[in-house]
Amino acid sequence: EIVLTQSPGTLSLSPGERATLSCRASQSVSSSYLAWYQQKPGQAPRLLIYGASSRATGIPDRFSGSGSGTDFTLTISRLEPEDFAVYYCQQYGSSRPLTFGGGTKVEIK
């Protein structure tokens, strides 16, 4: 099973700032199968990024994903008030089981 480690656990930033979230895998993940999700309190998660760098339908372009192998990054170029939430990475490769990272909380500073 691939273990995904997200860092930092909490990111304290102000609106308008840039957020950089990291996801490190215990073994190489095909870039085609790395996704990022956003979850707000009381809501189901929402797909942001799939294939490491492709934005899901309706996701603003301030969200971008990058990386390959074992190191992946989610960047939010300029934080909007609605972006303060918890973010999870996930690998969904052909070799099941799928796994999630532990999450990064982006909070208002």
Added chain:
Amino acid sequence: EVQLVQSGAEVKKPGESLKISCKGSGYSFTSYWIGWVRQMPGKGLEWMGIIYPGDSDTRYSPSFQGQVTISADKSISTAYLQWSSLKASDTAMYYCARLDYGLDYWGQGTLVTVSS
């Protein structure tokens, strides 16, 4: 419009059985994997397992193998998650989600509370 609609909240006692559901609509239910995700109170997302309704191929996370059963009835476009004997530690929100390029559509969640 693609939708996954889950059954309502449940309150159960330890040792009881439970089956929750996830009904898909707006797409070909038999052509996409459906996964189940647990979220314990205040905690992160945990992958439980996945089923392909087209042929009922099912895969479990090692952490949940033997603890739950995932099934599907393609005639009514519904996937299920069931327990034969609930424990207090099964108290959580459970989500179903469709797997395409990532988990692109999610159910609204089913809150399961297990308490004596």
